Amino acid sequence: METSELLLGMTFFSLTIIGILGNFTLLCHYIYIYLTRYSLRPTDWVLMHLIVANILTVVCKGVPKTVSSLGFKDIFNDIGCKLVPSIHRVSTGACIGSTSFLSVFQAMSIRSRNARYTEIKVRIHKCICCSVYLNWLIYLFISSICFVHLRANHGNESTTNLKSIKFCYAVRHDPTSDILYAILLSGTDMVLLGLMLWASGSMVLTLYRHKQMMKYMSRTKVSSRSSPESRATKTILILVSTFVSPYTISSLCQAFVSLMYNPSWSLVNMAEMSSLFFPTVCPFLLLSQDSRASSYFKRNRHFPKPFDQEQS
Structure with a gap:
C-alpha cells in the first residue's frame, strides 16, 4: 500500500x-432536553433532521472511503453500489435543505418581532417542517437514478462502457446526457443554496440595522428579547458560512467528475473529503453556540428548568 493511500485512509x-461521535452527542443533547423539559425551540426539530442527515452522510461516505483507502477493493456488490450512493445523495440533499430552511425561518423570525406577527411565525414554522419532509422525498426521487446507472465491478469483465468511480462503476453516456444528468442533480441544490444565501443576506442586513439602532438607544432601554434572537441568528449565519465553502468545492469537483471521461484520483478524493467537512464540524459548532449545552456543562449538578425561555 502506498503512503498516500494510507494517509488518505487515516484521514477519512x-x-x-x-x-x-459529534452528531450522536448533539442528538442525545436534544433528546435529553426534550425528555427533561418537554419543550424544544422551533428550530430544534429542523436541526434534528440535519443531525440525522449528517450521520448518514458520514457513514455512507466516510466508512467506504476508509475501507477502500486502506487497500480493500471491490467492497460492494451491485446492491451496495446502488444503495450507498443513493443514501448519501439523499442525506446530502437533506443537509443543504435543512440548513436552507433554518436560514429562511430565522430570517422571517427576526423580521417579525412584534406580537401581531406571532401567528405568522407559527405558520412559517409549520411550513418549514413540511418543507423539510418534502425535501427528503424530492431527493429520494432524484437519487433513484443511482439505481439505474451504478453497478459493481465484476472481475475481469470489460469496462469499456463503464466509468470508474473508485469502488463502483457508472454507465457511460454521451456528453449531452451527462450534462443533463449533472443539471438534474445540481438543480435542486442551486435553488436551496439560493434561498440560503438570500436569507443569510437578509439576516446580515437586519443585524446591521439593529446594530445601528443600538447606537442611539440606552442599554437599559434595549429589550432583553433581542439578545437570544441575535445569538440564534449569528449561529445560523456561522452554520451557513461553514456549509457554503466546502459545499461549493465539493459541487465543483463532483461536476467535473460527472463530465470527465476518466476523472483523476485526486479530484475524486477532494470531492469526497470536502463533502465530509460540514457533517463533521457541524455538531461541534452547534454545541459551542447552544447556551443550553453551555449551562449544562457548567452547572450539571442543577436540574434543568422545565421550560427554556430563549426562542430562536
Whole structure:
C-alpha cells in the first residue's frame, strides 16, 4: 500500500469517527432536553433532521472511503453500489435543505418581532417542517437514478462502457446526457443554496440595522428579547458560512467528475473529503453556540428548568 493511500485512509477514518461521535452527542443533547423539559425551540426539530442527515452522510461516505483507502477493493456488490450512493445523495440533499430552511425561518423570525406577527411565525414554522419532509422525498426521487446507472465491478469483465468511480462503476453516456444528468442533480441544490444565501443576506442586513439602532438607544432601554434572537441568528449565519465553502468545492469537483471521461484520483478524493467537512464540524459548532449545552456543562449538578425561555 502506498503512503498516500494510507494517509488518505487515516484521514477519512478520523473524520468518520469524529463526525459520528459529534452528531450522536448533539442528538442525545436534544433528546435529553426534550425528555427533561418537554419543550424544544422551533428550530430544534429542523436541526434534528440535519443531525440525522449528517450521520448518514458520514457513514455512507466516510466508512467506504476508509475501507477502500486502506487497500480493500471491490467492497460492494451491485446492491451496495446502488444503495450507498443513493443514501448519501439523499442525506446530502437533506443537509443543504435543512440548513436552507433554518436560514429562511430565522430570517422571517427576526423580521417579525412584534406580537401581531406571532401567528405568522407559527405558520412559517409549520411550513418549514413540511418543507423539510418534502425535501427528503424530492431527493429520494432524484437519487433513484443511482439505481439505474451504478453497478459493481465484476472481475475481469470489460469496462469499456463503464466509468470508474473508485469502488463502483457508472454507465457511460454521451456528453449531452451527462450534462443533463449533472443539471438534474445540481438543480435542486442551486435553488436551496439560493434561498440560503438570500436569507443569510437578509439576516446580515437586519443585524446591521439593529446594530445601528443600538447606537442611539440606552442599554437599559434595549429589550432583553433581542439578545437570544441575535445569538440564534449569528449561529445560523456561522452554520451557513461553514456549509457554503466546502459545499461549493465539493459541487465543483463532483461536476467535473460527472463530465470527465476518466476523472483523476485526486479530484475524486477532494470531492469526497470536502463533502465530509460540514457533517463533521457541524455538531461541534452547534454545541459551542447552544447556551443550553453551555449551562449544562457548567452547572450539571442543577436540574434543568422545565421550560427554556430563549426562542430562536
